[in-house]
Amino acid sequence: MVKGKIKNRKKALLVVVSVVLVIAIAITGLNYFSVQNLLKKGNAYNKVEIENQLVPQKDENGNWYFTTDGDFKVMHLTDIHIGGGFMSKGVDEKALNAVATMVTKEKPDLVIATGDIAFPVPYTAGTFNNYSGAKAFANLMESLGVYWDVTFGNHDAECYSYFDRESVAKFYESEDYKYCLFQSGPEDVDGYGNHVVEVKNSKGVITQAIILIDSQAYIKNNLIESIKGTYDNIHPNQVEWYESEIKRMNAENEKISKESVPVKSLAFFHIPLVEMGDAWNEFAENDFKDTDNFKYSDGVIGETGRRVYSGFGEDDMFEKMVELDSTKAMFNGHDHLNNTTFEYKGIKFSYGYSIDYFAYSGIDKLGSQRGCTMITCKPDTTFTIDKYNYYSDRYDLEGFTREEVTMQLEDVTYQVPEE
Secondary structure, X not given: OHHHHXXXXXXXXXXXXXXXXHHHHHHHHHHHHHHHHHHHHHHOOOOOOOOOOOOOEEXXXXXXXXXXXXXXXXXXXXXXXXOOOOOOHHHHHHHHHHHHHHHHHHOOOEEEEEOOOEOOOHHHHOOOOHHHHHHHHHHHHHHHOOOEEEEOOOOOOOOOOOOOHHHHHHHHOOOOOOOEOOOOOOOOOOOOOOEEEEEEXXXXXXXXXXXXXXXXXXXXXXXXXXXXXXXXXXXXXXXXXXXXXXXXXXXXXXXXXXXXXXXXXXXXXXXXXXXXXXXXXXXXXXXXXXXXXXXXXXXXXXXXOOOOOOOOOXXXXXXXXXXXXXXXXXXXXXXXXXXXXXXXXXXXXXXXXXXXXXXXXXXXXXXXXXEEXXXXXXXXXXXXXXXXXXXXXXXXXXXXXXXXXXOOOOOOOOOOOOO
């Protein structure tokens, strides 16, 4: 009797193991073919024809720089959220198409994607592999033939992902991607991707410094903190690195121009600074009228709850920016329904339009939040910020199609902060 029960249990266990094995093999196969098709989709886009395309070089410090006496155009993209699995195939292809359409139209000198390029959530994408989304984006950008760079978001290397942030950083630094300017950054500075791209004139003067910073992910890198969304902040040694880079560039400019003027710079990262929420609350509490500190430009806060999902701690990055008088604008993503731009204490804060078709439930059917930001750096160190919605007539391009969506935020101007 006992032997019979044991035998039956072994049979049941064998059946369960066999079923699990069959499912695992099937999912692996489905993901393999889905990724191959996604890569094929990215490679199918034509190279963007840019007249007199600027080609970057590396200086003695190992930093990339472009040389021009004219305008320099930067495209800011964010929160692309490529699942990279068999369950996200349709929305992933839409994301690639949106990026390809806007890059083809705008012909930027440099594309910067501020994080959450990959979104390999197993229960929605069907995979833990965060290389798949990163590779799909990288292959697309190489196919388009436009120089590009990235910062990390909180989803690019989750605690449950196959590959950690160091591995993903090495992936982006691969020689396979000749148009990618990503650099892991100093080993003694926290995070991956802290680096500078400079724009110089023909005399060698830096007219605009583009500073990319890893805004970290969660206070603790575990599943519970990921689910709770306890976001981290930029770390103290990153602020120190930022200061040292500004001072280095100041010294280089002064050596050439003989003028002691702070180099002008723009900062790019994923998670907004705490001051972004502080500034918006000050605006809202003043009945959405400008204050001495706050000057509204455009866009909306479309998120609910905290409105601005910054880190849960504090950092000195904004205070250091004000002190050094170099960075005049910062660009971030993270909050997919926020796309406002405003000035606070002399520095512009700018949310990028998101690309996301996948991370927010039903967002593939919505369109007010999807697009890009174009930053034009002028040779006199000034710059302009223009935002373009993906569904505007601007992107009616031959050979490209767009899906029908609901423009859900058209009538929204502001959101009142939560009490």
